[in-house]
Amino acid sequence: MKYLKPWWSDGGGLLHLTILLSLAGLRVDLDLDLYLLLPPRTLLGDELLLPGGSTSPAYALSPFPALGGWGRAEPLHPKGRERDPAAPPEGQLLREIRALGVPFIPRTRVDAWLVHSVAAGDGDGAHALLGAAAASSAGGVGASVDGVSQAAPGGGGDPRAAPSSPLAAGEEEKTPAEPTAQVSDAGGHASEENEGLRTAERGSQHGENERRASAQKEKSLQQKTEDEKKTAERPAWEAEKTAESRNERHQNGTETSFSLEDLFQLLSSQPENLLEGISLGDIIPPLPGSINDGMNSPTHNFSQAISQDVNLHEAMLLCPDNVFRSDPAPRISQPQEPFLQLNSTFNPEQPFPGTNLTGFLPLDSQDLLYDLDINIFDEINLMSLATEGSFDPMEVSQLFEEPDSDSGLSLNSSLSSTSVTKSNSSHSICEGAIGYSSDLESLSQHDFEGAVGGYHAEPSKLCHTDQRSVSHFHEALAFQHILHNHTYHIQPSAPESNSQSFSWPGKSQKIRSRCHNDTDRNLSRDERRAKALHIPFSVDEIVRMPVESFNGMLSRHYLTDLQLSLIRDIRRRGKNKVAAQNCRKRKLDVLLNLEDDVCNLQAKKETLKRERIQCHKAINIMRQKLHDLYHDVFSRLRDDEGRPVNPSQYALQCSQDGSVLIVPKELVTSGHKKENEKGKRKREKN
DNA sequence: CCCTCATGTCATGCC
DNA sequence: AAGGCATGACATGAG
Known part of the structure; x- marks a missing residue:
């Protein structure tokens, strides 16, 4: 039994996947841990366990006894992705490999496997092996000879098969006495170094394909990373659109990539404990090298290199379209690690042209993803129906006679907190879609139920809803959300709290049922009506989508008159509710502005009063000064006989030429009277 | 029980 | 003409 052990690993969470393939007396145990940010060389020197004495010089390399346990997830390297100083340099290992005359430096686990297969004279190597394995193991891994495989679900991999314990069996095979050899390859940049060796083998073309695939994967990785970021902020309908487009691409056959998401989808369909016993090494090609700077302890086997503690729920929750998005903090050891970084494209033709992994994995992972989604929705719908009960005409009539009104189009989340506590506080967690107390609330709700009343629009069901129309509907809603925001100071609030709503799959149905009851109680009238009529849209969507999309959506679905009427009423009321809110807000603003104006005035x-008083004071001062001056002047005036002039009999009058005359007051008063009369006449004439 | 406040709804007019 | 917005009026529930 020989090992190809990665002498480096990358830190990360713990996803320990082991693939145990048994075939025709040659069992190949593949152990691989996938690190989220899988660097391109992650797969280099994959641990390869070749039991049965099938030795090959290619693997008689420097053993690293310190390597960690086989098939176990181990603690992360304390320094994250830093290379462990104890790890042997890449060059040294490469030299060792070359010195051994290995014709083909295993660049990936698969390569190593191929090398081994060729060296062991297994004909077409792993291609044949895997193909045969896939063909022979009708029940997937379950047909394998070792106990691990038997524990796996049969029947081609029912996503919800019974739990099994492959890890235990896998560990039985790992004994400390087993010789351990290590192969390292530089991958990425080192792959160029190994090009000469590769050309001797079919690995030459293989290497090119790998590089191509690597570049493709890098693109895919970046794309998915961006998608993840976007989808995290996108409304549900946009997320669904993304998922739909993926499905479309898949169905059109334009996308042949095999991503790790898909793998997780598959693995998530297996019992949780099975995850630890399944290796992805043989199906995951090397990933882009942009992040390949991580070298960890040699004691970290590949289990650590790609370690991510992902269980079934997270595998579902963190599906690519972000439909099921849960708060990863509680369970993922490294919450910041983008799950989707695991994505890597898989070219079905490389490195195993013709290899059919169907025995273990579906040929088309997108199918699996899609099917899994459908299954999940089916399950949710069933749960929904189970908890909500079936359609009840009496309930409907009762709902429509309800005097209370509260359409659930609560703007409270953005305007006031009172109504949040009033009606939407609980169903924001359980069934937020029906009301639109917040965007994310409806988003989350829609993700899980897709419609009011937990009804997810599906083809051939109550309403003729196809994914495309729903996606278009959501897209339109998203667009409308941008363009139709006439709200006053409406700010999204408390959307984060709604993240709890994504924790459905991880919660017990009991809790959910209880939540449902609370939700029903807190549903608005329109929500309850819509739910009773099984209207396949959320109230939020009905209200907020543009009229064109709205009409198109109505035309695309088969809806009864009652449903149509209710939908239009919901839309009208919802619009008016928003308008009323805005109107009140404006009115309040006007009142506040008026109050401000009053205060300012x-x-x-x-x-002005103070200024007037000041002016009066100034006038009085000036008047007093003038009076004093007047008397002062008169006190100094003398008539022709030298006698003082009496100010009561005479007055000072300034002429136009600037001379000052002493005029008897009688003349002054008569002259003033005449001037006043003239002025009056002039004014009258004018 | 009454009042106030917030909110939803309807009717109506306008764009 | 239809849809949406604005707004007054009224109803309802909570505090």
């Missing part, structure tokens, strides 16, 4: 009035 009052302040201005006070200021």
Whole structure:
């Protein structure tokens, strides 16, 4: 039994996957841990366990006894992705490999496997092996000869098969006495170094394909990373659109990539404990090298290199379209690690042209993903129906006679907190879609139930809803959300709290049922009506989508008159509700502005009063000064006889030429009277 | 029980 | 003409 052990690994969470393939007396145990940010060389020197004495010089390399346990997830390297200083340099290992005359440096686990297969004279190597394995193991791994495989679900991999314990069996095979050899390859940049060796083998073309695939994978990885970021902020309908487009691409055959998401989808369909016993090594090609700087302890076998503690729920929750998005913090050891970084494309032709992994994995992982989604939705719908009960005409009529009104189109989340606590506080967690107390709330709700009343629109069901129409519907809603935001100061609030709503799959149905009851109680009238009529849209969607999309959606679905009427009423009320909110807000703003104006005007009035008083004071001062001056002047005036002039009899009058005359007051008063009369006449004439 | 406040709904007019 | 918005009026429930 020989090992190809990765002398480096990358830190990360713990996803320990082991593939145990048994075939025709030659069992090949593949142990691989996938690190989320899988660097391109992650797969280099994959641990390869070749039991049965099938030795090959290619693997008689430097053993690393310190290598960790086989098939176990081990603690992360404390320094994350830093290379462990104890790890042997890549060059040294490469030299060792070359010195051994290995014609083909295993660049990936698969390569190594191929090398081994060729060296062991297994004909077409792993291609044949895997193909035969897939063909022979009708029940997938379950047909394998070792106990691990038997524990796996049969029947081609029912996603919800019974739990098994492959890890235990896998560990039985691992004994400390087993010789351990290590193969390292530089991968990425080192792959160029090994090009000469590769050309001697079919690995030459293989290497090119790998590089191509690697570049493709890098693209895919980046794309998926961006998608993840976007989808995290996108409304549900956009997320669904993405999922739909993926499905479409898949169905059109334009996308042949095999991503690790898909693998997780598959693995998530297996019992959780099976995850630890399944290796992905043979199906996961090397990943892009942009992040390949991580070298960890040699004691970290490949289990650590790609370790991510992902269980069934997370595999579902973190599916690519982000439909089921849960707060990963509680369970993922490294919450910041983007799950989708695991994505890597898989070219079915490389490196195993013709290899059919169907025995273990579906040929087309997208099918699996799609099927899994459908299954999940089916399950959810069933649960929904089970908890909600079936359609009840009495309930409907009762709902429509309800005097209370509260369409659930609560703007409270953005305007006030009172109504949040009033009606939407609980169903924001359980069934937020029906109301639109917040965007994310409806988003989450829609993700899980897709419609009011937990009804997810599906083809050939109650309403003729196809994924495309729903996606278009969501897209339109998203668009409308952008363009139709006439709300006043409406800010999204408390959407984060709704993340709890994504924890459905991980919660017990009991909790959910209880939540459902609470939700029903807190549903608005329109929500309850819509739910009773099984209207396949959320109230939020009905209200917020543009009229074109709205009409198109109505035309695309078969809806009864009652449903149509209710939908239109919901939309009208919802629109009006928003308008009323805005109107009140405006009114309040007007009132506040008027109050401000009143305050400002009052302040201005006070200021003017003070200025007036100041002016009066100044006038009085000036008047007093003039009076004093007047008397002072008269006191100095003398008539022709030298006698003082009496100010009561005479007055000072300034002429136009600037001279000052002493005029008897009688003349002054008569002249003033004449001037006043003239002025009056002029004014009258004018 | 009454009042106030917030909110939903309807009717109506306008764009 | 239809749809949406704005707004007054009224109803309802909570505090």
